[in-house]
């Protein structure tokens with residue numbers, strides 16, 4: 603196959619050269635209005651073309667490669683004992699779930715809680731415009747044990763409303779959110 607960026611022949615949809623040059627992550631920290639810390643690894647504009655890959659197989663593979671490349675080294679640097687990862691609404695709609703893929707790549711260090719934090723409002727779709735995603739209330743349900751430490755996992759942060767809403771239901775359910783991890787930050791102000 604060919605690298606989706608440079609179009610050179612590659613074993614993976616992103617080649618080693620692109621990963622180590624233009625896809626070098628730039629970890630950054632953002633504090634949401636409720637105090638929740640969000641770590642991101644790319645600016646949304648830098649990788650938006652990749653995130654909207656048309657072919658499902660490539661899309662899933664690209665998410666997996668970027669998670670391994672950018673997020674995993676960050677998580678490794680923590681001493682993560684008994685910390686759970688809680689992907690946001692890891693429901694499979696377009697063949698795969700972004701947040702579940704990121705979670706899976708981190709599963710050596712964080713214990714995954716798949717399908718526990720689900721949105722009752724399912725109008726969101728990965729291809730949807732960012733301004734639509736921003737306005738939506740997700741109306742989450744959480745079904746996991748309490749008194750645990752979790753890291754929220756999502757693909758993109760925009761206004762932060764989804765993460766704030768997820769954090770709220772965790773608080774209500776006695777689940778302690780340490781921070782959130784997303785692949786890309788789409789905050790236009792930055």
Ligand SMILES: [Zn+2]
Nearest residue numbers: 605608617620
């Ligand atoms: Zn390349």
